[in-house]
Amino acid sequence: MRFTVEVLVTLKPRLADPQGKAVESALPALGWTNVRGVRVGKHVRFEVESDDETSARAQVDEMAARLLSNPVIEDSRILEVREVQRT
Amino acid sequence: MRFTVEVLVTLKPRLADPQGKAVESALPALGWTNVRGVRVGKHVRFEVESDDETSARAQVDEMAARLLSNPVIEDSRILEVREVQRT
């Protein structure tokens, strides 16, 4: 079975997020003074071939922990695992 | 009212995604030969103060197009707008 997977990788909350801060400080100049707490993360999307959803999830969890994120500074979580319908 | 917002910014599907490609070609060496079509996008999360959800969404759409993405090469979409419950 083929699944579409989405994984979200974010900096751990205790770490300052330079990118988020840059966005936040650019907003007022454009007229938005009502935004705060900007955090920028990574969104990874791909297709994985697997026997079933459980095994797909297990594999994606491992990929997320070993390659897609660095657990020292980042959290990762699966946003979605959806079977691709063959046509 | 205060809303938590999540915006997803991704490269337009037609454009090459060098980052996704690099991840994809690294995976087989780690034992995953069952992954393809890796695309890496940006996930932006923040809080916005607004009168109601409709106006919050309208503002976030504009921010996404003007600051968070460049519509020439990227698509952006709101993943979520959720009211923050005051405690």
Add this chain to the structure above:
Amino acid sequence: MSARIGVVTFPGSLDDRDALRAIELMGGQGVALWHADRDLRGVDGVILPGGFSYGDYLRCGAIARFAPVMEEIRTFAEGGGPVIGICNGFQILCESGLLPGALIRNRSLRFVCRVVHLRVETTRTPITADATQGEVLEIPIKHGEGQYVAADDVLDRLEAEGRVVFRYCGPDGETSDDHNPNGALRAIAGIRNRAGNVVGLMPHPEHAVDPDVGPTGGQALFASLFTHVMAPAR
């Protein structure tokens, strides 16, 4: 006999040739190592050079750490062999877990290429053994993701165990925010493992040995490395 120092080339390594040239200029023997090989060719020490291995995509060093040669390097390091990670090499060592913490985007979000001052914080590493504690060296940096971060308890432990090797400082050795080029926590520019044989640093000593093209703060570090590896086992 001169010290044989291996320099690993990953796809996307850039300062590998510079490191080899610096080794030769300082009187050592440079040995080119290839990421796909499982062979360190009997070298006395290893340098993981600067650059953008695998384009630095995803995270700096995230993909390089899985290269076949890294298994050999891990074994070599566990046996006490000196392993020096410069810039991208430092990032790879952190990603591999050989050193604690991580390097994230510079506070400015911009790449920065500039000559900085570094204060030597410990002489208990192969590259600082011949330096003096508190000595200030001039060495260039060039990186976009050099902000060293780690959890507070990890930082405390590093300090307590004397494992901070270099800090960014001013010309007189004073640390301050103005002299911190990337926002690194506690102005950390380089650290070592517990045993002291694995060192990672963001600045580029290989670009600080030839007075015709830059400062010379790197000379002491190479000289020290050579003495260390040539010394009879301690």
Add this chain to the structure above:
Amino acid sequence: MSSEPLHRQLGLQDDELDLIRDTLGRDPNRTELAMYAAMWSEHCSYKSSKVHLRTLPTEGPSVLVGPGQDAGAVDVGDGFAAVFKMESHSHPSAIEPYQGAATGVGGIVRDIVSMGARPVALLDPLMFGPLDEERNRWLLEGVVAGIGGYGNCIGVPTVGGEVRFAPPHSANPTVNVLCVGIARADRLMTAATHTPTPGSLMVLYGATTGRDGIGGVSVLASATIEEGSEGSRPSVQIGDPFAEKLLIEASLELIEDDLLEGLQDLGGAGLTCAVSESATRAGLGARLDLDLVPLREEGMEAFEILTSESQERMLAIVHPSNLEHVLAVCAKWGLATAVVATLESGGDLDIRIGGEQAARVPALSLTEKAPVYERLMRPIRPNGDDPTFASFESDLDEALRSLLAAPNVASKRWVFEQYDRMVQGQTVAGPGSDAAVVRVPGTMKGLALSVDGNGRYGSLDPYLGGAHAVAEAARNVAVTGARPLGVTNCLNFGNPERPEVMWQFSEAVRGMRDACLALDTPVTGGNVSFYNESGGSAIWPTPVVGVVGSLADYRLRVPSGFPIPGLAVYVLGESFAELGGSEFAETVLGMVAGAPPALDLQAERRLQDLLQEAAAGDLLASAHDCSDGGMAVALAESAILGGHGFAVTLDGDMPPHVMLFGESASRVVVSVAPEREGSLRGLAATRGVPFRRLGETGGPRAVIDGMVDATVDELTEVWERAIPRLLGEAS
């Protein structure tokens, strides 16, 4: 969808369609039409500029490769060639600054590699609108990050450049990139040394081919961009510097192992351009099978595969006996390869897809037989005002500070600190000196590199704009002690279909020509960027010139700043009452008017010869040319760069502000050890170069008697902080 006939949608004129019909003896099909549209676009064919460019001097004893190849080359001695070329990527950068600039670096680097040279240096002349507009800040930040993002990641140091600001560049920033490479002179990949025969193979290697950049040359770079022009948008590409780095290493290994009969990068007009140019150079045709091209997307049509501008691809011409070895080298560097075509006699490109013929056209008709136009020209009358005669009563100290803080003059550190200037370990002088100096590995030689172009001069007098660009770039090279060897250029102009623009262009070329002849610096290549306008308003006509020079012993390089106290300060060259077109007139008086400074090319030549001779004799402690901001700024910068003050006296029968800030050409501020003053004076007198002793270096202050008195520290502060402050980053 527009109801225009297809050829016009693709940017071809009606009479161009007729010409295609004549060539083929039939109507072209869609695929063929797309190929002609790409190859006959202004960007690829130089159809408006060719008649003018032909007048440039291109020959000289140092020239190894002149215009017409991917890049030019000059002989730098010891068996080495310097390969160099400049190219613009302004149009893509205007809509996506990071990727536009990044892919601009990628493209010019591949040009250098395809000549068989290792890229060793980048320089990036840039022009933007004023920084008080948010969009211009966004463009500057994006372009600089893009150039750094790509150049840093491929390990080629960026050692110099230019950044200028002017209102007409708001809608249309100018992004040019110059790349320099070094090759063994006997291993250059030129048509003359590498001659493929029928049966040789074309190997496409590097990235896969997708739909990106289709129409890039014909739509994006060869027409004006108007507000919200959706049509141009898909033409921006995403750069992959990592793939480029592998491409460079693989290509250089193929060349080192002598495995190639030809090498061509894929840039504008993609495969169509690479295949037709390679075939033309070999004097052959080719049979190309599009089914063999590795694609990134499904369902691509023939015309898409043929005109895709996917980045990071190269085409190698390989004798069948070397194929296996070539594929092995590419595999080592992890690059995909495909044998896509075979060279054939006959001169036709025979292109197949799905077993059927997709196109059949003579290769020459796409390349050398593309149309050439002599477009209409109409002179623009010069503006009568001349600021030289405006009186000026305000504070001169304050005027100097304004000039040092003017973005054109201020320190560009904010820009160049984002570039790796030291990778490869050969950068003797990086950004911040008049010309960069890069060593030729394994020799004592240095290459001196500079880029210059003053759009304000160009707008007031395009002839002088062109001539000054050459003279200033060469002077910047000469002040380091190097001998200028050759010129490349990037000519940035508006819409060539407007007679005024075409006149400006021809004048600029005429000015460059005269200067190149006088200074003995032949043109080895270049690039033309037209259509830099929107809403009928064009950028300033900006010829940007890059000069490559050679220094026999890099240790004799002369620095720009005053190195120690106690030196004598001289000015070489003559000062005239000229404020027209000056930075002072624009920044302080608020006027862009008058005639730019006159240029006596013979005097310029004598000055530059003197500088080389004086440097070779180790007579100069520092040398810095007078350009933007005139003598006062040149003195102040010499003090700032060296960290030592000075006390000088200027006298003459001009008003003080004209003496301080006039931009008379062919002048250099030098410092000299007292014991060498006599030798320098003697040499200058023999060489017929006017000189004047102004005073001495030393102390913490910059003092121009009766006119300026400030500490070097405060001038440094003003000069260093100006751009960060405009970007809202410094207090």
